[in-house]
Amino acid sequence: MDLKLQKIIPQLITVLVVVLVFGFFTYNAQINMENRGIDFGYGFLSQESSFDVQFSLIEYDGSHSYFRAYLVGLLNTILVSVIGIIIATILGVIVGVARLSPNYLINQFAAFYVEFFRNIPLLLQIFFWYFAALRALPLPQDADAMLGVFFLTIKGLYVPAFIWENLNIFLYSIVAAIIAIVVIRIHARKVQETQGKQLPVFWISIGLIFILPLLSFLIGGVSLSFEIPKLKQLAATSFKYEGGISLPPELIALTLSLALYTATFIAECVRAGIQGVGKGQKEAAASIGLNPNQVLKLVVMPQALRIIIPPTTNQYLNLTKNSSLAAAIAYPDLVLVFAGTALMQTGKAIEIVSITMLTYLSLSISISILMNWYNKKIAIKEK
Amino acid sequence: MFKYLKQLTSLVAMVAVLFTFTTETMAAKKSKTLKNTQKKGFVRCGVSQGLPGFSNADAAGNWTGIDVDVCRAVAAAVLGDANKVKFTPLSAKERFTALTSGEIDILSRNTTWTLSRDADIGLTFVGVNFYDGQGFMVRKSSGITSTSQFKDGISACTNIGTTTELNMRDFFNSKGISYEPVAFEKADEVVAAYDAGRCDTYTTDKSGLAAQRTKMSNPDDHIVLPETVSKEPLGPVVRQGDSVWEDIVRWSLNAMIEAEEYGITSSNADSMKTSDNPAVKRLVGAEGELGAAFGLDNEWSLRIIKQVGNYGESYKRNIADTGILPDRGPNELWTKGGILYVPPAR
Numbered sequence: 001m002d003l004k005l006q007k008i009i010p011q012l013i014t015v016l017v018v019v020l021v022f023g024f025f026t027y028n029a030q031i032n033m034e035n036r037g038i039d040f041g042y043g044f045l046s047q048e049s050s051f052d053v054q055f056s057l058i059e060y061d062g063s064h065s066y067f068r069a070y071l072v073g074l075l076n077t078i079l080v081s082v083i084g085i086i087i088a089t090i091l092g093v094i095v096g097v098a099r100l101s102p103n104y105l106i107n108q109f110a111a112f113y114v115e116f117f118r119n120i121p122l123l124l125q126i127f128f129w130y131f132a133a134l135r136a137l138p139l140p141q142d143a144d145a146m147l148g149v150f151f152l153t154i155k156g157l158y159v160p161a162f163i164w165e166n167l168n169i170f171l172y173s174i175v176a177a178i179i180a181i182v183v184i185r186i187h188a189r190k191v192q193e194t195q196g197k198q199l200p201v202f203w204i205s206i207g208l209i210f211i212l213p214l215l216s217f218l219i220g221g222v223s224l225s226f227e228i229p230k231l232k233q234l235a236a237t238s239f240k241y242e243g244g245i246s247l248p249p250e251l252i253a254l255t256l257s258l259a260l261y262t263a264t265f266i267a268e269c270v271r272a273g274i275q276g277v278g279k280g281q282k283e284a285a286a287s288i289g290l291n292p293n294q295v296l297k298l299v300v301m302p303q304a305l306r307i308i309i310p311p312t313t314n315q316y317l318n319l320t321k322n323s324s325l326a327a328a329i330a331y332p333d334l335v336l337v338f339a340g341t342a343l344m345q346t347g348k349a350i351e352i353v354s355i356t357m358l359t360y361l362s363l364s365i366s367i368s369i370l371m372n373w374y375n376k377k378i379a380i381k382e383k
Numbered sequence: 384m385f386k387y388l389k390q391l392t393s394l395v396a397m398v399a400v401l402f403t404f405t406t407e408t409m410a411a412k413k414s415k416t417l418k419n420t421q422k423k424g425f426v427r428c429g430v431s432q433g434l435p436g437f438s439n440a441d442a443a444g445n446w447t448g449i450d451v452d453v454c455r456a457v458a459a460a461v462l463g464d465a466n467k468v469k470f471t472p473l474s475a476k477e478r479f480t481a482l483t484s485g486e487i488d489i490l491s492r493n494t495t496w497t498l499s500r501d502a503d504i505g506l507t508f509v510g511v512n513f514y515d516g517q518g519f520m521v522r523k524s525s526g527i528t529s530t531s532q533f534k535d536g537i538s539a540c541t542n543i544g545t546t547t548e549l550n551m552r553d554f555f556n557s558k559g560i561s562y563e564p565v566a567f568e569k570a571d572e573v574v575a576a577y578d579a580g581r582c583d584t585y586t587t588d589k590s591g592l593a594a595q596r597t598k599m600s601n602p603d604d605h606i607v608l609p610e611t612v613s614k615e616p617l618g619p620v621v622r623q624g625d626s627v628w629e630d631i632v633r634w635s636l637n638a639m640i641e642a643e644e645y646g647i648t649s650s651n652a653d654s655m656k657t658s659d660n661p662a663v664k665r666l667v668g669a670e671g672e673l674g675a676a677f678g679l680d681n682e683w684s685l686r687i688i689k690q691v692g693n694y695g696e697s698y699k700r701n702i703a704d705t706g707i708l709p710d711r712g713p714n715e716l717w718t719k720g721g722i723l724y725v726p727p728a729r
Contacts, residue, residue, distance in 0.1 A: 236527075329567070
């Protein structure tokens, strides 16, 4: 009885303290807001926002609601995070493997890259890429076309827009190709397990993913044309490109700096993962006749991934949260649009900051859940 | 068991003390801000992060500008020394939260007086110390001389968290022009991006444009277009709910303007005590009991005029002589064709 009580009382006290402290601040905030005539409420979300945003994935202008502005910011945050994570992962794996390369030049270069980029504050890198790039890029009228259709200028990267006809048929063909590949893989595994034969799955997959969409063009009535950006004069020395798709320099600079920075940490995770696999494992794999590719694919990577995934998840979370530095260079992410402009125009500080915090929390938890699921999937299954 | 009980009671006692402490301060006297300011010995003033003419720090950390002078005037009135001010540089986004949360007591940061700000978010505007309007700056080489030459697709750099963002939309919508807003958190980045050529135009209050123009790599390459697209009455702001403090700040500003009207300057203020005009005598504390209403002595306005100067002196020192806006325009006294008109101090 006494022992039980001794266990419970500290916990009760902890709960009580948390509740009291939280209650104290809530109570204070309430009184303070009342004294200053500030209303609390989320009703403003449906009001007209009356400000415009530079770059949006969904249709938006100032006549839409604050909630719509929130979605614009959220989607922009997700966009920069997803692109950043993809680039950082690819770059991180390459650099991580390169650091283990026996080639002196390659591993030293990789080591230099890692040490250089991870030791400079991210905000500084963002400013550098943005303002250095702005200074270095040509004005629209001076830009030379890359491959005839891409224009990289101080006002952004202009790329041709795709104009599709019967886009759905094209998409179906890709889905069909993916299903076919999955079926063939399952079949190939069966063949290998029952007859010991290996089918050239890789080449069949490549063939399928090209041939099916190609067929959709030839017989499915799909057609694709490009809209190439054209130079437009705004004033004597003011130009811009029209048509096509324009990616603002803010997006490019932010994605680039986030990816370059985070890739250094991912590279270290990858290196640690590969080095964490015992040398004996590789030797044993080689001794049973696996070729180097198979050693990497079947023995080293499955074990290395278990070491790589958890710290890499952290890096993904960091990248997502670091994307909030966007506000410094005018990329309209959640913090700039919602916790910035919307907060200022409405004055609803507590409401907006709480929504923003919850949003980042949900984003981070989603990434965590996804990565934990993947980690479980590749974990060693004890039999 | 006893052990925990003892801990528990001390905890409860601690929390109870905290609560009584706050309820005591909650129910405080009307002039809480004044009392706190006198106790601390300095006025806590929120200013911009550097806008020449309005609030700008030099290399030694000395703040100057007409917005700064409002805070100095309050310090002179309340504490007797115009230098007893602690300046907090704030971004447009931070400013109102800093004020409502009690981090500063006066926000004097080229802030536009609007209905929603005044009524909605726990603020009170006490007056106008600069009548402004939003304008546009372009590169001279663009050949643009009027906003009517703007074309679809123009990109405009500005700050977030300002009325500028809203006016910009109203302006371009009314003209039916599509535009690309590029909004930064800090003014320095706006200037850098516009200067680099990211935007075709830079829009903010005209006084701000004139001041920021001086920061460009080559100021003469840029012009401010003649059109004014909005009303921007800029003035100091205080927290809602302390009407005595509100009155002190309002009348510190009014005293500066009225002093100019009656020709009282920092150099002749003392000699004005013997003036024949009772309005002048009231302002220099030689007649009436004006300070008592705020809980101040009678020489509060005399100290403002002697230490900070009248509005005209402040304008000349900060805005005209620095070449930002030599022409006072609407910020001239009503007696001289401007719209500066303050209620009488009596």
